[in-house]
Amino acid sequence: MEAIIVILFSAIDHTIKLIEKYRSAAQQSGEWTAEQEAAYKARRAQVMSQAHWQVDPDPS
Amino acid sequence: MRVALLAGLVLLALVNQSCQVFQGAPIDPGADRVVVFAQRAQNQALDTFDEFLAFEQENRALLNDPKVKAAADNIRMNYQKWDDDLSASIKTYQLARTQENATKLDLTLSILRQAVAIASHYLVTKASVAPNWVRPK
Numbered sequence: 475m476e477a478i479i480v481i482l483f484s485a486i487d488h489t490i491k492l493i494e495k496y497r498s499a500a501q502q503s504g505e506w507t508a509e510q511e512a513a514y515k516a517r518r519a520q521v522m523s524q525a526h527w528q529v530d531p532d533p534s
Numbered sequence: 535m536r537v538a539l540l541a542g543l544v545l546l547a548l549v550n551q552s553c554q555v556f557q558g559a560p561i562d563p564g565a566d567r568v569v570v571f572a573q574r575a576q577n578q579a580l581d582t583f584d585e586f587l588a589f590e591q592e593n594r595a596l597l598n599d600p601k602v603k604a605a606a607d608n609i610r611m612n613y614q615k616w617d618d619d620l621s622a623s624i625k626t627y628q629l630a631r632t633q634e635n636a637t638k639l640d641l642t643l644s645i646l647r648q649a650v651a652i653a654s655h656y657l658v659t660k661a662s663v664a665p666n667w668v669r670p671k
Contacts, residue, residue: 484665488658492582499577500558504565505628506573511621514576518617521584526591529610 568636572624572643576617579650583609586653593664605652616646
């Protein structure tokens with residue numbers, strides 16, 4: 475029973491985090507200006523430079 | 535009983551929050567909703583993929599599921615192209631706002647959306663594997 479509750483709350487927590495991220499993006503109300511587009515590209519580059527974005531070679 | 539009540543309340547709050555989120559902010563007068571929705575999707579995809587890839591990498595041994603790793607690696611290898619293709623489709627549409635270009639944009643967007651759906655699915659359903667996982671800051 476306790477394990478089920480932990481799993482349930484974990485799933486809810488992940489869902490809430492996703493919703494919070496969607497909420498932030500959903501605030502955009504107009505088309506991007508050139509500066510906003512450049513900021514997005516810079517953010518993308520920064521995010522993609524993290525280690526978890528690199529493909530690990532298959533150990534097998 | 536108390537726990538079930540608490541879980542019910544949390545779910546209600548979640549549904550309420552979801553409704554607010556999916557409504558989104560109103561579109562500015564003069565702005566094209568096709569473009570705004572596509573650009574919102576770009577931001578959402580980046581955040582969802584970032585969360586999923588961190589989760590997958592840190593819990594790979596626990597997950598022990600080649601399908602999850604394959605889905606994550608597919609994003610790692612192809613996301614930039616999907617996103618660049620979508621940006622190019624948006625630009626083309628902004629230059630000539632025709633139905634044909636809107637359809638092309640929608641097709642490009644659907645590729646990104648499919649990957650987001652898969653990442654979200656794994657992120658939520660696989661939470662049971664590592665229920666205490668918290669992403670390092």
